[in-house]
Amino acid sequence: MSGGNGYLSPSGQEVVFLLTGLVILGAAVLCVTSKQLVHAALWLVVALGGLAVQYLLLTAEFVAWVQVLIYLGSVVVLLLFGLMLTKAPIGPSPEADSKNRPVALGIALASAAVLVTLVVDAFRTAWIDLDTPHGTSEQIGDSLFRVWVLPFEALSVLLLAALVGAIVLSRRRGDGES
Numbered sequence: 001m002s003g004g005n006g007y008l009s010p011s012g013q014e015v016v017f018l019l020t021g022l023v024i025l026g027a028a029v030l031c032v033t034s035k036q037l038v039h040a041a042l043w044l045v046v047a048l049g050g051l052a053v054q055y056l057l058l059t060a061e062f063v064a065w066v067q068v069l070i071y072l073g074s075v076v077v078l079l080l081f082g083l084m085l086t087k088a089p090i091g092p093s094p095e096a097d098s099k100n101r102p103v104a105l106g107i108a109l110a111s112a113a114v115l116v117t118l119v120v121d122a123f124r125t126a127w128i129d130l131d132t133p134h135g136t137s138e139q140i141g142d143s144l145f146r147v148w149v150l151p152f153e154a155l156s157v158l159l160l161a162a163l164v165g166a167i168v169l170s171r172r173r174g175d176g177e178s
Contacts, residue, residue, distance in 0.1 A: 017057050024050035032104075035092045037083055045076050062137045078159055085166040 010018075024047050031043035048071045055064035144152065 013057055017054060020050050020053050020057070024054070033101075038080070041076060041079050041083065044079070045072060048072050048076065062140055066140075075159065078163060082162060082166040085163075085170040087170060 027043045027046035027050065031040050031047060034040040034043060048067065052064045052067040052072070055061075055067055
């Protein structure tokens with residue numbers, strides 16, 4: 001993170017960053033291995049909140065607040081509403097376990113290995129100067145509305161379709177059609 005300390009004498013900020021990363025990793029693992037859908041959504045909240053903390057540690061305050069407002073405030077609430085509208089089981093659900101855990105674990109480990117290898121190789125000599133703020137809201141807004149507007153809108157339409165689908169499924173079950 002900062003070039004002056006080196007690997008053997010990390011700063012407090014680097015230690016907090018690594019500890020937050022471990023919490024995020026644990027929450028993500030618990031999110032995907034939980035047999036209770038509501039608990040999985042709550043572990044997702046912990047993981048996304050940890051990402052916001054890491055953005056704050058990297059002096060990207062605007063991105064951190066967008067993370068909190070958009071993902072924690074909107075996406076997770078939409079996910080919980082979808083669970084409630086489809087009358088998802090509150091307790092342990094046998095339908096939530098597809099018995100493909102070994103395959104999923106293998107794919108997850110392979111994906112993580114490839115991702116870590118690519119990131120380490122790409123940023124091997126790069127150092128982030130944390131004394132000066134990076135990513136002003138003007139730069140982020142310009143990037144968001146010029147480069148990333150189409151994926152952002154596609155995600156919005158996908159989430160809206162998921163919510164409409166949840167409402168349709170809940171109405172069919174309520175009318176006795178099944």
